[in-house]
Amino acid sequence: MTVTIGNHVLGGGHPVYVIAEIGLNHNGDVELAKRLIDVAANAGANAVKFQKRTPEIATPVHMRDTPRDTPWGTMTYLEYRYRVEFNREQYVEIGDYATMRGLDWFASPWDVPSVDFLEDLGVVAHKVASASLTDVELLEALRATGKPVILSTGMSTIxxxxxxxxxLGTDRTVLMHATSTYPMEPEEANIKMIASLRDRYAGIPVGYSGHERGLQISLAAVSLGAVAVERHITLDRTMWGSDHAASLEPAGLEHLVRDIRVIETALGDGVKRIYDGELAPMAKLRRVPA
Known part of the structure; x- marks a missing residue:
């Protein structure tokens, strides 16, 4: 089975769909978001993804009054959530900019009003964050949109x-194997789960959402058949914010996309053949003809 997002088909032997997750790494700054969109487009990614919350709904009650040190001073966690959240006008600006750069764009809605907010903006798909996988009300709202849904499976049981x-149903769903540790260590990657998910949910395309340092695990996921790869991106991993340390800097994303395309080419079709480049070595080195 395949799932179509924008002009891209996921699964069925089609090219890996590369999602550059901006998330909250824009730190509430539209110009920084645009610079990150440029990073994604310049690297050859297919999509950028954000996170959309209605803070008073999506922020757990026990976290709301927790003090948080931020670049704008000490504030409660709820105040911080409001500070980094884009409004409709800002989303229109960054969404139009992503489209202009040739990228799909969508977001992870963390509550039902955020689904309505994103639907009003005409996103091509929705992403379910691992933390929201058990939110049945949210999943029902996403199913009702009729849009493709990318479902991350971190911090979740089978x-x-x-x-x-x-x-959600299975006709428009893409599963993403994930481990929700930031940053993730290799021993927690368990990327053989890509095959396990593919076997258990036959027909559903399976990708990989990574939070590790470096590129090796994401590239191995492609070799294991991931139809999509999602990685956080940042201008600088030392920037303030919870996700920057587990993100790829511009050169890292560029190398990731480059290497994914090389691996796709190298995987071939599994049919044994003699290539033209082998004919001269064969004539020179094979002593006993077939």
């Missing part, structure tokens, strides 16, 4: 994934 798919 039973929880089963229930999420019962709500």
């Amino acid at each position: 039973d929880q994934i089963d229930r999420a798919l019962e709500v």
Whole structure:
């Protein structure tokens, strides 16, 4: 089965769909978001993704009054969430800019009003963050949009994934294997789960959402058949914010996309043949003809 997002087809032997997750790494700054969109476009990514919250709904009650040191001073966690959230006008600006740069754009809505907000802006798909996989009300709202849904499976059990798919359906869903540690260590990657998910949910395209340092694990995921790869991006991993350390800098994203395309070419079709480049060495080195 394949799923179409924008002008791209995921699965069925089509090229890997590369999602550059900006998330909250824009730190509430539209110009920084645009610079990150440029990074994604220049590297050859297919899409950029953001996160959309209605802070008073999406922020857990026990976290709301927790003090947080920020570049704008000490504030509560709820105040911080409001500070980095883009409004409609800002989303129109960055969405138009992403489209102008040839990228799909969408977001992870963390609550039902955010689904309505993104639908009003005409996003081509929705992403379910791993933390939201058990939010049945949110999943029902996403199913009702009729749009493709990319479902990350970090911090979740197989039973929880089963229930999420019962709500979402399987006809427009892409699963993303993920481990929700920031940054993730290799021993927690478990990328053989890509095959396990593909076997259990036959027909659903399976990709990989990574939070590791470096490129090796994401590239190995492609070799194991991931149809999509999502990585956080930043201008500088030392910037303030919770996701920067687990993000790729511009050169890293460029190398990731380059190497994914090389691996796609190298995987071939699994049919044994003699290539033209082998004929001269064969004539020179093979002593006993077939």
